[in-house]
Amino acid sequence: MTGEPDNLVLVYLRRIDEKVDRLIDDVNDLKRRVPGVEENLAGVHRRIDRLELRVERIERRLDLADATH
Structure with missing residues (x-):
């Protein structure tokens, strides 16, 4: 029994x-990586917001915008 542990609980x-x-x-790895993901996601949201504004401006110029805008 030389190779067996003395106490199974300790094992x-x-x-x-x-x-x-x-x-x-x-x-800890996730804590380091999540802020970068959040920052990138915020950047994507900013780009989408800018695109929405540009599309609205284009629609207004082409008289395609709804009267509710």
């Missing part, structure tokens, strides 16, 4: 500890 606790460490690394 499971070590495995849980390793998994928690991996989860912590994954969460």
Whole structure:
């Protein structure tokens, strides 16, 4: 029995500890990456807003805009 652990509970606790460490690394990675995604999404929204304004201006120039605008 030389290769077997002394305490099975300790083996499971070590495995849980390793998994928690991996989860912590994954969460830290996400914390670093999410702000960049949010910034890029905000940029996309700004571009869409500008495009909407340009389309509205074009529609007005071509008298294609609804009377409700």
